[in-house]
Amino acid sequence: MINHDFIKQLALATPSKIVMLVIDGLGGLPDPKTGRTELETARLPHLDALARKGICGLADPVSPGITPGSGPGHLALFGYDPVVNEIGRGVLEAVGIDIELTAGDVAARGNFATVDDKGIVTDRRAGRIPTEKSAELCKLLDGMTLDGVKVMVYPVREHRFVAVFRGENLQPELTDADPGRTGVAPLEVKAMGTPARNTAAIVNKFIVKARKILTDHHPANMILLRGFAKKPDLPTLPEIYKLKPLAIAVYPMYRGLARLAGMAVAPAGKTLEDQVAALKENYADYDFFFLHVKGTDSAGEDGDFARKVKILEQVDALIPKITALQPDVLVVTGDHATPAAYGGHSWHAVPVLISARYCGADAVQTFAEPAFIAGGLGRLASQQIMTLAMANALKLAKYGA
């Protein structure tokens, strides 16, 4: 696989515009009752028309057989190697609630938990306390300074929170405090190597202080931290591709992932219509647009075939508003498959369509998995989609004479 330094040499800043429509969890499995996938079941006249004019294929986000989380799935679509560029859990949780991390921060996922008199964990989730309660407790823990390191604590949902350690020379190579099961004491955080020793000591001090503060807050009388991580040092889309990219995503995690890739973030409203309106409003000021549709993934996760079909039809209805802007390149794909019949992210290859003046032709007539198998893009790695989008936007110079 060619690398970013290679692309950098060839990338050209031009006025041409790329819209990448990411339908989260796109790609499914046949409904056992009908034998047809969500895409085959949905009425998608506009996506079908794009498939007839454009060039289609199937993409593997990480590698055949690997089921990606949202992090790797999106990194691949943004042109990064999702295996080399891992995003730690703590960082993903932080960007997922719109926290802007600085380069030296160490972030961790946290649970409020219950321990008994002997300090043994009896409930890893503190009875799933409500988010409002969790937010109050976070306030009690937030803002302390330990050996010059500031600790910030942000509520997520129910018992979950994010802890961010900000200071000099912090290192994320730390073992989890969360034992992952009940009946044992929380674990001491240990440094995996000398450079992280000081960070381990600070984190352990924080846990001790937190336990004291929470003594009278049963069932949330303890915290469990895990997934310590620093923000990955990714070269940005402007650096690699000379793009001016904008993310239009309703859910914060996707805005956060886009920010890691150097994208600006637009207020996206709450609905698909809001998002398309934001695209139109910002169209003149950027040349790459990441438009993220969440509902398809949620429906797939819930195993709700009919709802996924319905949301696909809603997306289809918005296509004319996007094509009316006449982007030079329109990419329609997903970050991973979420088949309703399976009820979760899956390892299946994801449909990808490129519509552009010089995209080439294939015989694909409908926007659906079985048709895309015979598409002219063939089988590719999701990481290669970005290069193809750039090529079709005539934003890549010839390599070699």
Next chain:
Amino acid sequence: MINHDFIKQLALATPSKIVMLVIDGLGGLPDPKTGRTELETARLPHLDALARKGICGLADPVSPGITPGSGPGHLALFGYDPVVNEIGRGVLEAVGIDIELTAGDVAARGNFATVDDKGIVTDRRAGRIPTEKSAELCKLLDGMTLDGVKVMVYPVREHRFVAVFRGENLQPELTDADPGRTGVAPLEVKAMGTPARNTAAIVNKFIVKARKILTDHHPANMILLRGFAKKPDLPTLPEIYKLKPLAIAVYPMYRGLARLAGMAVAPAGKTLEDQVAALKENYADYDFFFLHVKGTDSAGEDGDFARKVKILEQVDALIPKITALQPDVLVVTGDHATPAAYGGHSWHAVPVLISARYCGADAVQTFAEPAFIAGGLGRLASQQIMTLAMANALKLAKYGA
């Protein structure tokens, strides 16, 4: 991707023969008027017959989305990684006029240019002086020796020439003297690192001398050098594959690229018929034949759909003369696509066909892009074609027991 050391272990010298017919710029885009590509438009009865009997697919010369120049495109077909093995501009220009470089030479592309009294570049191409004039001026600059380094100057076309520096310890890591624009003075050549310092000094001395010699030759009163490069140190086809390869190409650049890969070069005449005659004449003495067809690429570059179609039909008419020789393996492919509708080299995948006794079967009935999408070779890297040709010629031993 398997590497050359791996192949070397398996390669067998056998009497079987491989003909690789490279139709430059093979692969196109639909004509907007008809919806059919050049290959779909052309009448190609013999290539269609080969497609029915052989196995077909689509190849990416460098990587999906990357538009290759002729250098990377051919290196890939000869089995080299075109990203790792870059051919510098100076070397490509030199091999393009049949100059045989030795291992230590540093070659550069040169322009005759115009500077004003203050030494400011007013025309980077000296009014595109005719080739004959350029040839006279090259004679004035050719043959001087500076600090033991011999400088050879060869005319190319119009204002363009090649300068070759031959001596001890020359290094090509040098910045360009050509500023790439008018209104500024030519740049001093600088070493990118200590080892090239001496070479930089010699090159700068040459430029000073050249300017003096050219003083009275306005508009060609200056030279601009760029693209300093050494011949890449490629393992040759005889070394890797135990082949005895012959190149039959009308244009010098392709002979030069073949020489870099260790091929012998046959006098190829001027026409396709001459080339096929040269193939026949030399058939007994070699076991790998690289037959290069240029016209398809030129027609594509000119955006001349009809001419590209016509040349494809001319190539098709010669196929029976090639198959009459009964090569064990016939490969038909291109170094990159040059769609007439696009008017230049492009990033699109290139048709590839292998015809051989044990090549296997697929359902492809016609020699054209859309049909090849469903071919049995699938989508592959051009670099892998050489290994497949070797396998089909039964020139590769089994790997492992």
